Amino acid sequence: xxxxxxxxxxxxxxxxxxxxxxxxxxxxxxxxxxxxxxxxxxxxxxxxxxxxxxxxxxxxxxxxxxxxxxxxxxxxxxxxxxxxxxxxxxxxxxxxxxxxxxxxxxxxxxxxxxxxxxxxxxxxxxxxxxxxxxxxxxxx
Numbered sequence: 001x002x003x004x005x006x007x008x009x010x011x012x013x014x015x016x017x018x019x020x021x022x023x024x025x026x027x028x029x030x031x032x033x034x035x036x037x038x039x040x041x042x043x044x045x046x047x048x049x050x051x052x053x054x055x056x057x058x059x060x061x062x063x064x065x066x067x068x069x070x071x072x073x074x075x076x077x078x079x080x081x082x083x084x085x086x087x088x089x090x091x092x093x094x095x096x097x098x099x100x101x102x103x104x105x106x107x108x109x110x111x112x113x114x115x116x117x118x119x120x121x122x123x124x125x126x127x128x129x130x131x132x133x134x135x136x137x138x139x140x
Contacts (some may be wrong), residue, residue, distance in 0.1 A: 001024055001025060001026040001028075001060065001061055001075075002021075002022070002023070002024035002025075002030070002047070002059075002086040003023055003057075003059045003060075004020055004021060004022040004023075004043075004047070004056070004057075004058050004060075005018075005021055005056055005057045005058070005060070006019050006020070006021055006029030006056040006057070007020050007021075007043070007055065007057070007058060008053060008054050008056060009039075009042050009046060009047060009051065009053050009054050010046045010054055011135070013059075013086070015082070016037075016039045016042040017042050017043055017046070017053070018037040019056075020039070020056070021042060024131070028059075032044065039135055041053065042096065044078070046058060046065075047065065048062070048065075048076060048078045049065050049066075049069040049072060049073060052066065052099075053063060053066075059072075060072045060075045060076055061075040062089060070102070073102070074102060079139050086130065087129065087130050087131035088129060088130075088131065089129070089130055090126065090127050090128060090129060090130065091117070091126050091127075091128070091130065091133075092113065092126050092127060094130060095109065095113050096109065097102075118140040122137060122140050125137055
């Protein structure tokens with residue numbers, strides 16, 4: 001499911017990630033643990049396509065993150081500690097925006113949005129501005 005082959009990333013004179021190789025099979029849970037400055041966040045940003053490695057290859061579900069980033073992003077979910085969310089949108093509007101980015105048909109969005117709002121218990125907040133929702137609810 002996740003294949004990292006010899007990725008490296010440097011910032012000026014600092015080598016944040018050095019020749020990392022990792023395979024995570026489908027269905028297996030994996031997490032990064034380590035001290036500050038170990039390269040955890042940098043690696044996750046490269047996995048999600050938010051940052052390009054200086055060298056190496058990354059594939060998610062067989063899709064090359066660098067060559068086909070939109071298709072690769074369809075296979076992941078990423079919630080940063082401080083998520084960037086458009087504060088003046090409602091959760092419904094934000095989902096429409098995200099669905100447009102990933103070219104999800106509107107009819108599918110309507111069905112999935114209802115399911116997801118129910119599953120994550122955010123139905124009561126669907127029309128509130130995101131800026132007025134608690135941090136925990138935003139992460140949901």
